[in-house]
Amino acid sequence: MHTRCPRQFSPQLLTFSPDIDECRTVPDACRGDMQCVNQNGGYLCIPRGLYTIVEREPAYSDTSRGYPEAEPYPLPPPPGPVAPSYPIVSRSAPCILGYTLSEDGTCNDIDECVTDSHQCNPTQVCINTAGGYTCSCTEGYWLVGGQCQDIDECRYGYCQQLCANVPGSYSCSCNPGFTLNPDSRTCQDVDECADEPCSHGCFNTYGSYMCNCDEGFELASDGTTCNDLNECGFSEFLCQHRCVNTPGSFQCHCPGGYYLYEDGRSCEDINECETGNNTCTTAQVCFNFQGGYTCLDQLKCDPPYIELSDNQCMCSSENPACRDRPFTILYRHMDLSSGRSVPADIFQMQATTRYPGAFYIFQIKGPGNEGREFYMRQTSNVSATLVLSRPIKGPRVLVLDLEMVTVNNVINFRGSSIIRLTIYVSEYPF
Numbered sequence: 001m002h003t004r005c006p007r008q009f010s011p012q013l014l015t016f017s018p019d020i021d022e023c024r025t026v027p028d029a030c031r032g033d034m035q036c037v038n039q040n041g042g043y044l045c046i047p048r049g050l051y052t053i054v055e056r057e058p059a060y061s062d063t064s065r066g067y068p069e070a071e072p073y074p075l076p077p078p079p080g081p082v083a084p085s086y087p088i089v090s091r092s093a094p095c096i097l098g099y100t101l102s103e104d105g106t107c108n109d110i111d112e113c114v115t116d117s118h119q120c121n122p123t124q125v126c127i128n129t130a131g132g133y134t135c136s137c138t139e140g141y142w143l144v145g146g147q148c149q150d151i152d153e154c155r156y157g158y159c160q161q162l163c164a165n166v167p168g169s170y171s172c173s174c175n176p177g178f179t180l181n182p183d184s185r186t187c188q189d190v191d192e193c194a195d196e197p198c199s200h201g202c203f204n205t206y207g208s209y210m211c212n213c214d215e216g217f218e219l220a221s222d223g224t225t226c227n228d229l230n231e232c233g234f235s236e237f238l239c240q241h242r243c244v245n246t247p248g249s250f251q252c253h254c255p256g257g258y259y260l261y262e263d264g265r266s267c268e269d270i271n272e273c274e275t276g277n278n279t280c281t282t283a284q285v286c287f288n289f290q291g292g293y294t295c296l297d298q299l300k301c302d303p304p305y306i307e308l309s310d311n312q313c314m315c316s317s318e319n320p321a322c323r324d325r326p327f328t329i330l331y332r333h334m335d336l337s338s339g340r341s342v343p344a345d346i347f348q349m350q351a352t353t354r355y356p357g358a359f360y361i362f363q364i365k366g367p368g369n370e371g372r373e374f375y376m377r378q379t380s381n382v383s384a385t386l387v388l389s390r391p392i393k394g395p396r397v398l399v400l401d402l403e404m405v406t407v408n409n410v411i412n413f414r415g416s417s418i419i420r421l422t423i424y425v426s427e428y429p430f
Helices: 048-056
Strands: 007-009 034-039 042-047 099-101 107-109 125-129 132-136 141-144 147-150 162-166 169-173 178-180 187-189 201-205 208-212 217-219 226-228 242-246 249-253 258-260 267-269 285-289 292-296 306-309 312-314 328-336 344-350 358-365 374-378 383-388 396-408 413-425
Touching: 285 328, 328 344, 344 396, 344 413, 358 374, 358 383, 383 396
Parallel strands: 328 413
Antiparallel strands: 007 042, 034 042, 099 107, 125 132, 141 147, 162 169, 178 187, 201 208, 217 226, 242 249, 258 267, 285 292, 306 312, 312 328, 344 383, 358 396, 374 383, 396 413
């Protein structure tokens, strides 16, 4: 609202005397809700609200607002009609700068932005105000040295991750593995596992994911698929005999005559003689060895030997044909693993009958040791041990005659006994 304020004058003085402050000397100089403002040679009555604004508004010389320097003007009166409590003066009061007098005698604000009467530079935006205008910048710009310059929002961390500054604005984006939130500034982790990118297991991480594989598989170079792990290629000792790779695992297999032990890797000999899974007749004796068995026929002693027991033949000293022959032949059987480490003590023999003044000689006699894989080591004056000196690869069957020679010089006696040892060498080293 625009209000005309009547002006009251004190009696005129022709002499140049100091101004009288009527607001202090004249009782009730202004009536009602009017405020008295002293003037040189008079005073003004104006609404109190307007006077408050005038007192609070400092003088300034911002030419950008359309005011000349060193000439302060009050802000426009507040809107809304105010009923005067004094007689209305017939003549119109002049309008303050920034207002124009209308035909009805009121003061209307001049829109300097529309009339292009402002002094804002081309980079600025004119904003009309009551009685003036201001020069400002659009959003995304700020005033620096009278010029509107772009604000680099990226410099101030407007975006949580990636930021691209553009004139007057900015744009946020996210790193791979994240998606932009509705606020267009912050980023949300993407759960890639929801799309099942892994062939086996998936573990979501912040901004990414990791694939893992089931036991027995290994992650391929693409990081998502799983390839079967060939455990058999890791070591030749994984299985005692043969390793067979399976998807995600492996299996150990044993040759015929063996079964897979509880550990799933070792092979144990099947004793066919105990299980009854053999082809021996009732007249034969089943002999088990590593990986197999054999059926032994009943002992038949070749003349001039006669059977002394189930496994022993004797040649009587009373028989002239037994001269220079071993007195007894004892039949024994044993098994031996192929490639057994050496040296190894594998068999022991000793004299069962001792004669005063006698001594004993132990030796390997006859064929069966052409490769010199064995030798006799005498451990006492009445005993000796058969020693394996070289590894033997199977399967093989070796027959050794281990001779014990008895010498008694007191009675001028020399005789011998033989243990005919049959050795079954297995095909495998177990």
